Amino acid sequence: MPGRVDPGSVERAAPKLIDLNFLGERGSVAAYLLDTPDGLALVDCGPSTTLGALESGMRAHGAELGDLRHLLLTHIHLDHAGAAGSLQARIPELQVYVHERGAPHLLGPERLIASATQIYGDQMARLWGEFRPLDEHRLHALSGGETILGGVRTFYTPGHAVHHLAYQSGGELFVGDVGGIRVDARQSARPPTPPPDIDLEAWAQSIEVLRGLDADTLHLAHFGSYPHDSAHWDGLEASIRTDAGRVEWRLAAGETLAAVTATYTLELEADLEAEGHGFAHRYAATCPPWMNVQGLARYFSRKAGRSTESGGPR
Numbered sequence: 436m437p438g439r440v441d442p443g444s445v446e447r448a449a450p451k452l453i454d455l456n457f458l459g460e461r462g463s464v465a466a467y468l469l470d471t472p473d474g475l476a477l478v479d480c481g482p483s484t485t486l487g488a489l490e491s492g493m494r495a496h497g498a499e500l501g502d503l504r505h506l507l508l509t510h511i512h513l514d515h516a517g518a519a520g521s522l523q524a525r526i527p528e529l530q531v532y533v534h535e536r537g538a539p540h541l542l543g544p545e546r547l548i549a550s551a552t553q554i555y556g557d558q559m560a561r562l563w564g565e566f567r568p569l570d571e572h573r574l575h576a577l578s579g580g581e582t583i584l585g586g587v588r589t590f591y592t593p594g595h596a597v598h599h600l601a602y603q604s605g606g607e608l609f610v611g612d613v614g615g616i617r618v619d620a621r622q623s624a625r626p627p628t629p630p631p632d633i634d635l636e637a638w639a640q641s642i643e644v645l646r647g648l649d650a651d652t653l654h655l656a657h658f659g660s661y662p663h664d665s666a667h668w669d670g671l672e673a674s675i676r677t678d679a680g681r682v683e684w685r686l687a688a689g690e691t692l693a694a695v696t697a698t699y700t701l702e703l704e705a706d707l708e709a710e711g712h713g714f715a716h717r718y719a720a721t722c723p724p725w726m727n728v729q730g731l732a733r734y735f736s737r738k739a740g741r742s743t744e745s746g747g748p749r
């Protein structure tokens with residue numbers, strides 16, 4: 436954003452995208468290097484399994500892991516925050532910021548690990564690697580509405596997760612997963628809806644907040660940077676309606692979760708492939724469709740006031 440003036444601060448370099456090459460896939464999980472008046476910051480760090488890619492990605496931008504002073508977590512899911520404790524162990528100065536509802540789970544990760552294990556089973560180590568608890572003296576709990584690091588604004592943006600934050604620095608807006616998954620400019624943003632927190636009403640409110648911000652560029656964790664325009668948010672809202680509708684009416688019609696998952700997956704793949712060849716594969720590498728169905732099923736079941744928890748198709 437050349438020429439854009441961030442009130443109260445000097446113009447800084449645009450954020451640098453680092454492709455974490457999650458599971459060897461390019462364009463799946465991103466972290467962003469951000470220069471702040473208070474030192475070098477990273478928005479999300481990915482899991483421990485991608486620490487090597489983070490380190491080499493930083494080197495490509497002329498920085499070392501040890502140069503990091505701040506880690507801004509959009510939320511605590513392991514593909515965003517898994518390496519936070521490992522990074523703190525390696526970088527004594529590293530301060531970590533997270534929503535207050537996520538902070539306890541980073542200090543005592545038992546529930547976070549148990550919840551992820553319910554979804555990923557015996558794949559935990561292969562996907563995420565080690566998870567080290569954070570140092571409470573270097574963990575800062577935020578509620579949204581703060582300005583930190585000399586000019587980074589924080590916004591509470593639940594919907595994908597109850598502990599989700601977005602960050603704004605000048606014209607740059609880091610939206611984590613609440614901004615949807617978009618693997619290419621030709622693809623409409625789609626909602627990642629894993630268990631356990633999906634809340635479509637909260638998500639709609641978060642979109643309204645983010646839509647209204649004066650920003651130029653959106654930075655998505657999955658994956659890349661796009662103009663902050665109404666087309667992005669309109670596309671995301673439409674696909675939330677589509678995905679949620681497909682799951683809701685089939686469950687209401689009495690279909691099994693396995694049947695709903697099979698149909699949902701085919702429909703999602705067809706939508707994505709219609710937008711571009713290979714998009715379905717890239718989407719699934721980031722967000723397996725069966726996981727979306729589990730999260731939406733849980734949301735609708737909770738909404739209906741029932742306590743039925745699904746074991747899922749795995």
Ligand SMILES: [Zn+2]
Binds near residue numbers: 515612
């Ligand atoms: Zn994610």
